[in-house]
Amino acid sequence: MRLGRTLTRRFFARDVTVVAPDLIGRVLVSTTEQGPVAVRLTEVEAYAGPLDPASHAYRRTARSEIMYGRAGHLYVYFVYGMHWCANLVTGPDGTASAVLLRAGEVVDGLPLAWARRPGARRERDLARGPAGLAAVLGLTGPDTGLDVCDPAGRLLVRAGDGHPVTVAAGPRVGVSTAADVPWRFVETGNPTVSAYRRGTRATRGSVGTVG
DNA sequence: CGTCCGATACACT
DNA sequence: GTGTATCGGACGC
Numbered sequence: 001m002r003l004g005r006t007l008t009r010r011f012f013a014r015d016v017t018v019v020a021p022d023l024i025g026r027v028l029v030s031t032t033e034q035g036p037v038a039v040r041l042t043e044v045e046a047y048a049g050p051l052d053p054a055s056h057a058y059r060r061t062a063r064s065e066i067m068y069g070r071a072g073h074l075y076v077y078f079v080y081g082m083h084w085c086a087n088l089v090t091g092p093d094g095t096a097s098a099v100l101l102r103a104g105e106v107v108d109g110l111p112l113a114w115a116r117r118p119g120a121r122r123e124r125d126l127a128r129g130p131a132g133l134a135a136v137l138g139l140t141g142p143d144t145g146l147d148v149c150d151p152a153g154r155l156l157v158r159a160g161d162g163h164p165v166t167v168a169a170g171p172r173v174g175v176s177t178a179a180d181v182p183w184r185f186v187e188t189g190n191p192t193v194s195a196y197r198r199g200t201r202a203t204r205g206s207v208g209t210v211g
Numbered sequence: 212c213g214t215c216c217g218a219t220a221c222a223c224t
Numbered sequence: 225g226t227g228t229a230t231c232g233g234a235c236g237c
Contacts (some may be wrong), residue, residue, distance in 0.1 A: 047229075079229070080218080082219055082230080216232105219231100223228105224225105
């Protein structure tokens with residue numbers, strides 16, 4: 001597929017609720033010594049910094065400090081004792097907001113993607129769910145701080161092929177607070193979108209259409 | 212398809 | 225000490 005231009009810091013510096021749906025259909029390109037892997041995004045979530053109880057930046061700590069920095073930087077965190085999840089810092093400087101990269105379809109580097117996901121059964125599962133997506137791209141904790149706006153960096157975000165994308169919004173997955181806000185954005189009907197799982201204290205919300 | 216549940220280690224209180 | 229922005233397997237429909 002056509003990858004399009006590399007997205008600039010200006011793209012990421014907009015409000016997180018604008019950036020998040022605009023990331024659907026964009027292509028993440030990871031390049032390591034092992035080779036390239038490219039993933040077209042189909043599912044993301046917005047986390048709105050200190051105003052958002054579900055955000056790691058709700059409190060300013062050592063871990064969340066990266067989110068208080070410039071847009072366009074990577075934040076990778078460790079959860080449940082075994083998984084890594086990747087975020088892109090967005091918004092004007094200091095807003096500490098970020099977009100969690102939840103799912104996508106592998107569009108280049110399939111053999112390497114399979115090697116990084118030995119347990120996967122089907123191709124559509126390779127980057128389905130935030131932990132699988134981070135694994136396919138080879139992203140772990142030490143990658144926190146990567147600047148995706150540096151053309152020489154190991155992770156870039158490209159505009160994609162320009163085909164129109166239908167985006168739906170609904171409640172975020174797995175969060176136990178602020179479960180009512182519709183800040184999960186998915187490509188309608190795409191099979192790589194992960195299953196909805198409500199948080200322990202969350203109640204299910206409705207799904208509407210955006211864009 | 213859906214629900215239930217354990218694994219596992221770290222950040223934070 | 226407590227809770228977690230998850231996953232995959234087991235099971236039932």
